[in-house]
Amino acid sequence: MPNTCECYPGYDGAACNTTAKPNLHAPVFAAAVYNVPVSENVPMGTKILRVQASDADTGRNAQLFFSLDNTNDASPAFTIDSISGEIFTSSALDYENSSPHLYKLKLVASDNGSPQKSSFAFVYITIVDENDNCPVFNSPKTKCFNISRYANPGSLLTVISAEDKDSGLNGEVRYSFLYAGDHDGAFAVGVENGEVTVAKGMKEKEYHLLVVARDRGVPSCSSQIELTVNVFGGPHVTEEPSKVFTSVATKGNAVCLVHL
Numbered sequence: 001m002p003n004t005c006e007c008y009p010g011y012d013g014a015a016c017n018t019t020a021k022p023n024l025h026a027p028v029f030a031a032a033v034y035n036v037p038v039s040e041n042v043p044m045g046t047k048i049l050r051v052q053a054s055d056a057d058t059g060r061n062a063q064l065f066f067s068l069d070n071t072n073d074a075s076p077a078f079t080i081d082s083i084s085g086e087i088f089t090s091s092a093l094d095y096e097n098s099s100p101h102l103y104k105l106k107l108v109a110s111d112n113g114s115p116q117k118s119s120f121a122f123v124y125i126t127i128v129d130e131n132d133n134c135p136v137f138n139s140p141k142t143k144c145f146n147i148s149r150y151a152n153p154g155s156l157l158t159v160i161s162a163e164d165k166d167s168g169l170n171g172e173v174r175y176s177f178l179y180a181g182d183h184d185g186a187f188a189v190g191v192e193n194g195e196v197t198v199a200k201g202m203k204e205k206e207y208h209l210l211v212v213a214r215d216r217g218v219p220s221c222s223s224q225i226e227l228t229v230n231v232f233g234g235p236h237v238t239e240e241p242s243k244v245f246t247s248v249a250t251k252g253n254a255v256c257l258v259h260l
Contacts, residue, residue, distance in 0.1 A: 027109040040129060174216065175190060186202040208226060
């Protein structure tokens, strides 16, 4: 023991001059199983739990020391104070890059008797996902389109796609326009599929659409992408939206899609 003078086995007392009593009882944990949620990204050294145990013996036979079973794969990620029974994180916990998301620790409580007696308990630590990732677009950050003002409502302009590495609601992405008033309601974006379509008649002008990809975490995290749409007075066509002809044209240094 640190900062103490240990007695030889079989002796007890402050001066180690008392014959130790028989070690009759093993330690008993206050609970056989502990369940603890821990948020990812908590700092190393964060206290997550304090376990308690007792021993019906007296003297050195009732002195308890705590440890983690080193055969457990989870033990490198956590450490325990041998005297207080406090358990701390000893490495970074990241939900997306860690497997499993549930750690199982085997705790050992040992007394100081001779022969020594021990008992066991288990701690199940669930790593809780935090909304620490924002959606990332799979498509280029800027796109430019030329489209005839006579394109039919429902004509598909493009499909915006973004991914979020989080799980659950933190990783579910929804799409919307940042400033719906900027495009006079001439365009629509699918909330779940990211399809940008013609919604109604368009004016002959250049539209700048800011599409936002936002996750459903609390608080949420978002990213945005800008689309430039140049509406020109091309020929009127009567084809169904799926029949709209698409070709490639150039506007400055950007590649634009032409919907006739």
